[in-house]
Amino acid sequence: MPQSQAxxxxxxxxxxxxxxxxxxxxxxxxxxxxxxxxxxxxxxxxGYNIDSLTVGPTEDETVSRMTIVARGDDQxxxxxxxxxxxxxDIVKVIDLTFESFVDRxxxxxxxxxxxxxxxxxxxxxxxxxAKVVDISPRTLTLEATGSQQKVDAIxxxxxxxxxxxxxxTGRVALKREFQGEV
Amino acid sequence: MARHAxxxxxxxxxxxxxxxxxxxxxxxxxxxxxxxxxxYPGGATIGVYDALRDISxxxxxxxxxxxxATHAAEGYAKATGKPGVVLATSGPGAxxxxxxxxxxxxxxxxxxxxxxxxxxxxIGNDAFQEADIVGITRPITKHNYLVRDVRxxxxxxxxxxxxxxxxxxxxxxxxxxxxxxAQKTHFDYPESVALRSYAPxxxxxxxxxxxxxxxxxxARRPVLYVGGGxxxxxxxxxxxxxxxxxxxxxxxxxxxxxxxxxxDPLAMGMLGMHGTWYSNMAVNFCDVxxxxxxxxxxxxxxxxxxxxxxxxxxxxxxxxxxxxxxxKVDVPIVGDxxxxxxxxxxxxxxxxxxxxxxxxxxxxxxxxxxxRNGDEIRAQYVMQKLGEITGGDxxxxxDVGQHQMWAAQFFNFTHPRxxxxxxxxxxxxxxxxxxxxxxxxxxxxxxxxxSGDGGFQMNSQEMATIVQxxxxxxxxxxxxxxxxxxxxxxxxxxxxRYSQVALANPDFVRLAEAYGCPGTRVTRTGxxxxxxxxxxxxxxxxxxxxxxxxxEDNVYPMIPAGQTVNEMIDTPDPASETEQANGSxxxxxxxxxxxxxxxxxxxxxx
Numbered sequence: 001m002p003q004s005q006a007x008x009x010x011x012x013x014x015x016x017x018x019x020x021x022x023x024x025x026x027x028x029x030x031x032x033x034x035x036x037x038x039x040x041x042x043x044x045x046x047g048y049n050i051d052s053l054t055v056g057p058t059e060d061e062t063v064s065r066m067t068i069v070a071r072g073d074d075q076x077x078x079x080x081x082x083x084x085x086x087x088x089d090i091v092k093v094i095d096l097t098f099e100s101f102v103d104r105x106x107x108x109x110x111x112x113x114x115x116x117x118x119x120x121x122x123x124x125x126x127x128x129x130a131k132v133v134d135i136s137p138r139t140l141t142l143e144a145t146g147s148q149q150k151v152d153a154i155x156x157x158x159x160x161x162x163x164x165x166x167x168x169t170g171r172v173a174l175k176r177e178f179q180g181e182v
Numbered sequence: 183m184a185r186h187a188x189x190x191x192x193x194x195x196x197x198x199x200x201x202x203x204x205x206x207x208x209x210x211x212x213x214x215x216x217x218x219x220x221x222y223p224g225g226a227t228i229g230v231y232d233a234l235r236d237i238s239x240x241x242x243x244x245x246x247x248x249x250x251a252t253h254a255a256e257g258y259a260k261a262t263g264k265p266g267v268v269l270a271t272s273g274p275g276a277x278x279x280x281x282x283x284x285x286x287x288x289x290x291x292x293x294x295x296x297x298x299x300x301x302x303x304x305i306g307n308d309a310f311q312e313a314d315i316v317g318i319t320r321p322i323t324k325h326n327y328l329v330r331d332v333r334x335x336x337x338x339x340x341x342x343x344x345x346x347x348x349x350x351x352x353x354x355x356x357x358x359x360x361x362x363x364a365q366k367t368h369f370d371y372p373e374s375v376a377l378r379s380y381a382p383x384x385x386x387x388x389x390x391x392x393x394x395x396x397x398x399x400x401a402r403r404p405v406l407y408v409g410g411g412x413x414x415x416x417x418x419x420x421x422x423x424x425x426x427x428x429x430x431x432x433x434x435x436x437x438x439x440x441x442x443x444x445x446d447p448l449a450m451g452m453l454g455m456h457g458t459w460y461s462n463m464a465v466n467f468c469d470v471x472x473x474x475x476x477x478x479x480x481x482x483x484x485x486x487x488x489x490x491x492x493x494x495x496x497x498x499x500x501x502x503x504x505x506x507x508x509x510k511v512d513v514p515i516v517g518d519x520x521x522x523x524x525x526x527x528x529x530x531x532x533x534x535x536x537x538x539x540x541x542x543x544x545x546x547x548x549x550x551x552x553x554r555n556g557d558e559i560r561a562q563y564v565m566q567k568l569g570e571i572t573g574g575d576x577x578x579x580x581d582v583g584q585h586q587m588w589a590a591q592f593f594n595f596t597h598p599r600x601x602x603x604x605x606x607x608x609x610x611x612x613x614x615x616x617x618x619x620x621x622x623x624x625x626x627x628x629x630x631x632x633s634g635d636g637g638f639q640m641n642s643q644e645m646a647t648i649v650q651x652x653x654x655x656x657x658x659x660x661x662x663x664x665x666x667x668x669x670x671x672x673x674x675x676x677x678x679r680y681s682q683v684a685l686a687n688p689d690f691v692r693l694a695e696a697y698g699c700p701g702t703r704v705t706r707t708g709x710x711x712x713x714x715x716x717x718x719x720x721x722x723x724x725x726x727x728x729x730x731x732x733x734e735d736n737v738y739p740m741i742p743a744g745q746t747v748n749e750m751i752d753t754p755d756p757a758s759e760t761e762q763a764n765g766s767x768x769x770x771x772x773x774x775x776x777x778x779x780x781x782x783x784x785x786x787x788x
Contacts, residue, residue, distance in 0.1 A: 030379060033328055038320055045321045075506070082503035088325040088345060091379040 019073040022051065024103060024173050027066040027084060028058070028092040035089040039066065042087065048072065048080055052170025063091060067103075067172050096173055103173035106145045108133070109155065112162040113140045121161060128154045139164060203332040203363035204233035207296070210339040212239050213371040216267050218258060218622045219243065220251035224271025225311060226298025226360045243622065243651065246643035248275050250615035252282020253641065256291045257616030260602045261577055262623035263416065265292040265346050272298040273311030276357075277318065281609055283353045284322040288606025289437065290414060292351035294342050301361035302330060316357050324352030332365035337372050344375040349382025350501040351414060382500060386517030386525060394472075394496045394513045395529035401470035403538045404430045405490075407453065407482075410437025410605070411475020411499060417520035418442070418598035421474060424527050429535045431542055433461035435476050436590055436605045443596040444772050445574075450542065451551070451772035454482040456587040458772060459549035459739050459752055464542050465490050466747045473497040475519040478508040479606070480744070488746040498522045546771055549739070551591050552753050556765025559707050559731045561585050561660045564714070565592035566770060568630065568658075571714050577602060577620050577629045581613035581637035584666035587737045589632055592770055600627065611640025614657065618644055621653045628656060628718060635661040635687050645697040645724075652723040657699070659690055659728045662735070670736045674751075694726035701726035 029035050036055060043050050051069040058065045070080055077095065084093045096103075113121050118140065125132060125142050128150065134141035144154045148171060155166070201209070207230055211219065218241045223231045234242055245251040248270045255266025266286075270279050276297040286293045300309040316328045325345050327338050335358075342354040398404060406428075412421050418441040425432045425448055432442045433453040442449055450461035465471065471493040476482070483489040486509050495511040497504075498519055505514040515522050553562040565588050568576070574596040580586040580603040595601045602620060604612035617631030638659045648655050669683040694701035700720070704713045704727060717725050738753040 033330070034316060034320065034326075037317070041320055075510075079503065079507060082507075086501070086503050088377065088380050 020071055021073070021077070021097070022069060022071050023077050023080075024096040024101065024171060025068045025070060025081065025084070026094045026096055026173055026175070027068065027090060028063050029066055030089045030091060031062055031064055032089045035087075036064075036066070038087055038089065039084065042083055043068075043070075043080075046079070046083060048076065054170040054172050056172070065172075067170065069171050094175065096175060100176040101173050102176060103147060103171050104145050105148055105151045105169055105171050106143065107151050107155065107166065107168040108141060108143055109158055109163055110134070110139050110141045110165040111158045112138060112164055114138070117161055121158070124154065124157050128157075130154060198368070200366040201369045202229065202233070202366050203329075203335050203358070204229040205236075206332065206335050206367070206369045207339070207358070207363065208233045208237045208240070209369055210336050210371055211267065212237060214265075214339070214343050216240055219267050219269055220245055220254040220258075220619065221269030222248050222251060222271065222275060224273075224275045224298060226272035226300060227269065227275075227358070227363075229360065229363050230269065230296075230298070230358070241622070242269075243618075243647065245615065246646050247641065248278030249281050249611070250618075250641050250644040250647065252279045252286070252293065252295065253609070253612050253615035254619030254622075254644070255293050255295075256282060256286050256289075256612075257579060257602055257619030258623040259286075259291050259293060259619075260616070261599055261620035261629075263414075263599070264623065265294055265343060265351075266619065268293065268295040270295070270297050271311065272300055272315075272360075273313045275311075276315035277313050279355075280318060280322070281607075283319055283355065285604050285607040285609045285612065286353040287322045287324070289604065290351050290410065291353065292346040293353035294339075294346050295353060295355045297355060297357050299328070299357045299359040302359045303361070305359065315355065319355050322353070323355050324350075326355040326357070328357045329359065329362050332362050332367045335362070336370060340372045341375050341377065344377075345380065349380075350411075350499075350504075383502070383516050384500070384518040384521055386498070386515040386522035388525070390513060390515045391522060391525050392529060394498075394515060395526060397470055397494055397496060397513060398428065398472065398526075398530050399533070401533055402535075403467060403469045404428065404533060404535065405464050405468040405471050405493075406430050406432045406442075407435075407465065407471055407473045407476055408432055408438040408441050409435045409474065409476025411477075412438060412441040412519050413475075413598045415475065415500070415519040415521075416598075417475070417518075417523055420520055420523040420527065422446075424523055424530070427527060428530060428533050429539070430472070430533065431464055431535070431539065433457065433465065435479070435482055436603060437601075438476065439590055439601040440595040440598045444594045445596060445775050447773045448539075449773045450546075452590050454479075455484070455741050455743070456591065456737050456739065457482075457741075458551060458591070459750065460542055460545035460772075462739070462741065462747050462750060463545050465493075467541075468493045471495045473499075473511070474523070475499060477504045480508070483509060484741045485744055485746045546773065549752055550769040550771050552767055552769040553735075554765055555707065555768045557707055559704065559710060559729055560735060560768075561588045561662070561729070561731045562592050563707060563768065564658070564660065564710055564729050564731070565589045566768070567711050567714055569593040571711070571718060572628065572630075574600070575627055576600065576718075577617075577624060577627050579603070579613050579617035579620055579629060579631045581633040582608045582610045582667075583634050583637060584662075584670065584735070584737050585632055585634050585660040587667075591737075594770075594772075610634075610637035613637060614641050614648075614655075615644045617655045617657075618648050618653055621655055628654065630656040630658060632658045632660065634666060635659055635663065635685055635690070636665045638690070639687075642693070645694065645699060648724045649698045654721070655724045656717045656720070657694070657724055657726045658717075659726070660731055661687065661690065661728050662731050662733050663687065664733060666735075667737070669734070673734070673736070674740075675742065690728045691726065699724045699726050701728065703728045703730065705730045
């Protein structure tokens with residue numbers, strides 16, 4: 001998560017404290033010309049912070065799901081959901097923060113490796129159930145999925161080996177359907 | 183772009199021959215009962231303009247600038263409640279509509295703006311007169327469209343009108359590529375709209391309405407804070423009935439003026455930065471604030487933390503996003519104002535507000551609206567006299583600045599849709615074209631355009647349109663030689679360091695005459711009344727009056743931006759010697775019957 005975003009916000013005087021929370025907002029939006037632009041533009045125009053934004057198709061081909069991780073106090077988050085609901089192309093807005101949900105991120109990490117460090121890196125990959133998706137004499141590229149914390153953790157473990165390049169998706173999330181006893 | 187030979191076979195209920203997009207466009211407007219279209223032709227709309235020639239049901243008004251067209255459409259919409267419709271060409275034609283669209287967006291005015299666009303294959307090509315108007319207007323429209331196929335055209339137009347006029351109204355833009363308008367298909371105008379993701383809530387939640395009623399019934403010092411949403415929902419009558427039933431004092435926002443008659447004893451006039459002293463005091467000390475179709479704008483609230491801090495707040499608004507946006511409220515009710523007020527009225531009983539009203543009356547006596555009158559004309563006097571002479575039976579279209587506030591304070595509005603102004607965006611240059619649009623919608627009342635010398639020059643080109651159509655607009659320019667409101671701020675808050683606020687003006691009367699409009703200049707207070715009377719009696723077209731007024735007068739009361747009633751500046755003490763030397767003190771009390779001018783009132787224009 002970029003640390004600088006709070007500084008960019010017009011709400012910069014709002015310190016990231018217990019009032020400011022991170023919310024995962026799931027949006028179903030009709031696949032219409034300019035719809036994504038409208039959503040992204042709303043966040044920019046109102047000065048709301050986005051930590052990540054992902055979008056992809058759903059089971060209904062006329063609708064996409066957008067998952068936005070946004071930060072703010074209760075009032076800002078309430079305004080965000082209201083403003084989203086106001087957009088004509090948006091079918092549904094759910095703040096998953098109030099629900100039980102599963103969420104995943106995916107990261108591709110290209111890390112420097114030598115014959116000496118390669119086994120150690122692969123061991124880390126194994127612990128995180130990451131896959132090696134590319135290899136060269138001087139690099140290894142790993143693919144890892146999991147919660148934000150897990151993805152943060154593997155990145156932290158790989159850092160000492162020098163990360164050459166990295167591509168990370170934002171969060172995708174779905175509400176949990178059934179809460180059975182464990 | 184797909185050719186659609188198949189569209190010819192696939193006639194699904196479409197009637198008759200194939201039509202071009204341009205023909206479908208004009209027929210769709212007829213189906214929407216559009217009476218007047220404000221526009222300006224160009225290369226990208228030439229086909230549409232050709233099709234317009236064959237339709238006699240629609241009057242096309244050729245404005246002299248596309249900004250004038252959008253403001254005219256706004257004036258028409260505000261005066262009638264019907265959507266205003268604009269047609270501009272691509273590129274600069276489209277970008278010229280932007281200010282009017284932004285204005286309509288801020289003030290929730292239903293507009294449908296059609297813009298020409300370069301052919302689909304050229305979009306993105308930096309083609310001649312190309313602008314991404316859909317991208318440009320995305321944040322200032324309620325919704326917008328680029329029509330990519332002629333078969334989508336009729337349905338898109340239907341949706342555009344529906345979205346513009348329903349829920350919280352607003353502007354909708356439809357971009358029309360030139361080749362799409364030349365394509366042919368069957369015309370089949372949809373009868374209804376089904377939008378999967380748009381369904382404004384109109385009926386208020388009955389539990390919330392009950393809660394509001396309980397709160398109101400327990401109030402001792404209630405205040406109704408009434409905004410433009412009340413007029414937009416045609417709920418002025420219900421509002422007035424509720425206020426009288428409750429015996430609840432009423433203050434209105436700038437856009438709420440006219441929703442409640444200001445000669446009713448319960449009226450307190452406008453609140454906020456330049457509101458009356460007593461309405462701001464009443465809001466400060468009330469125990470229940472009933473916000474009706476208002477949005478807690480910063481010009482109303484000042485410092486939001488101190489705004490009606492002691493009061494429980496009820497907020498009725500059709501837009502859920504307007505609720506608790508600026509000020510947290512206790513009982514929100516999402517719904518159409520008219521419907522909610524009707525339901526609410528049945529659940530409330532009269533409140534014993536006698537003490538409360540006495541307190542307010544004492545404030546009214548102590549701190550009326552007032553100004554110093556003398557030989558030099560005061561703009562306040564012009565507004566007051568206009569109110570007296572017309573008896574409130576006029577549509578007053580103001581611009582932005584000092585004269586706008588003085589009109590709001592001194593005219594004494596008594597009917598909904600008689601006050602039209604640019605509130606949210608504060609667009610100088612609004613009045614003249616908006617008044618022109620209002621005339622096309624309303625011939626039952628005289629229409630008066632009031633601008634300052636600065637704002638008038640921002641759209642004065644529409645004088646030509648007004649003269650061409652012989653529109654009976656009474657055009658008043660309040661000339662103080664300054665950008666008065668900015669000058670006032672520089673005087674009060676910037677140590678009187680005037681920066682770029684003095685105007686070197688043309689001879690306005692000769693300018694009006696050059697356009698073919700009779701003009702008069704008034705320079706003495708004694709001539710104001712007769713000048714207004716002859717303007718109101720003028721027939722056969724527009725007339726122009728320039729009032730040369732005091733150069734450095736200020737609008738009071740004033741709560742400086744972001745502050746509270748504790749910082750409210752009242753009119754400087756009229757009892758001080760220097761002030762007395764300047765002439766008599768005129769005072770205006772809201773909530774009293776209008777002073778009637780000595781001569782019999784002139785009936786509205788012919």
